Amino acid sequence: MRIDDFIHQFSLADAAAEAPVTAKRRAYEALHARRRAVDPAGMQVRNERIADVKVRRFQPAHCRTGVVVYLHGGGWNLGSVDSHHGITADLAERLRREVISVDYRLLPEASYAEALADCQAVVETTAPVAVIGDSAGGRLAIDVAHTGEWQGVLGLIYPVVGTPTLDTLGADAPLLSRADVLSLWQAAAPDVPAIDTERPPAMTIEALAVERDPLTLPLERTIGSWRQAGASVGYRCAPDMVHSALHGHAELPLMQIAWQDFCQAIEGRLDDGA
Template sequence: MRIEDFIHQFSLSEADPEAPVTTKRREYEALHALRRPADPAGMRVSDERLAAVKVRRFQPARCRSGVVVYLHGGGWYLGSVDSHHGITADLAERLQREVVSVDYRLLPEASYAEALADCRAVVETTAPVAVIGDSAGGRLAIDVAHGGEWQGLLGLIYPVVGTPTAETLGEDAPLLSRADVLSLWRMAAPHVPAIPGGHPPRPAIEALAVERDPLTRPLEAAVEAWRHAGALVGYRCAPGMVHSALHGHAELAPMQIAWQDFCQAIARRLEDA
């Protein structure tokens, strides 16, 4: 698949920007349901509650010890264990470990603090060997790592780091503009922990970015600062790819390569630990 075709298929630009959030969520879920691949052979999937939080558990046919918690993206107001099912099932298969995907509460019905509390509750209950998050979920993963006693590997996929501003963000890109980021940040910011972006959230971090994304520039600045502070940070950037391209990792060659490298790096770190 060409990246231009992916952008066309995943663009929500035709949706009414004034549409109710329930309509936007329905369209978002339908968009991802159309492309959800079949689960890997032998994968066991179950929905339940952990610490009163909805989760979906993915257990591959061959499952090693050590749980991985996944926090989905969606701007803190979209997304679910359903929209990211294909990603989390593939992650579990690649790592050969159980992945617990967290269906945290969404804005605006809940606050960022409540979404973060859901994520922390699941992490505290499962004591995972790794916490991985993409986009808005990447920021939740950072704040989980900063604010609790959890010790493990942190995986970040085009996350929101630091305090996004017009000065720190990169250029506009398809599927995510600077205005989008700033608007979503204003919605979440009152309840986001005030932690400097240059302070490493964990000593061991693996990060994945895409070339065409306003969030890549601040992430790269953070990676440099984290390394300077002594953290061991692995980093890769998928050339030509855009925000949300992780959903096309099976069809977009550059994203497939970067995703495979990210997962292999996570697996090596967990084995070494």
């Protein structure tokens, strides 16, 4: 698939910015439901609750010890274990470990603090070897690591870092503009923990970004600060890819390469006992 075709398919133009969040959620879930692949052979999937938080567990065949917690993206007001089912199933298969996808509460019905509390509760209960999040879930993963006692491998996929402003963000890009980021941030910001952005949230981090994304520039700057502070940070950026391209990792060759490299890096860190 060409990236332009992916952008066309993933445009949520039908769910205009003025539309109720419930309508945008229906469009978002339907979009991903149409693309959901068959689970890998031998994969066991079950829904349950951990610490009274809804989760979906993905256990691959020949599963190794050590669970991984996944925090989905969607701007803190969209997304679910359903919308990210394909990503988490593929991640579990690649890592050969159980992946627990967290169905945290969403804005505006809940606050960012409540969403973060859901993620923290699952992490504290399961003691995962790695916590991985994409986009808005990447920021939740950072804040989980900063505010709790968990220590392990932190995986970040085009996360929101620092305090987004017009001065810190990169250029507008398809599927995510600077105005989008700032609008979503405004809704979450009152309850985002105040942290030192130059202090690494974990000492072992693997990050994946895409070239055409306003979040990439601040991420690269932050990675530089984390490395200077002593963290071991692996980084790759998928050329010509856009925000949300992770959902097309099976069809977009350049995203597939970057995703495979990211997963192999996480697996290598875990094998090394990081």
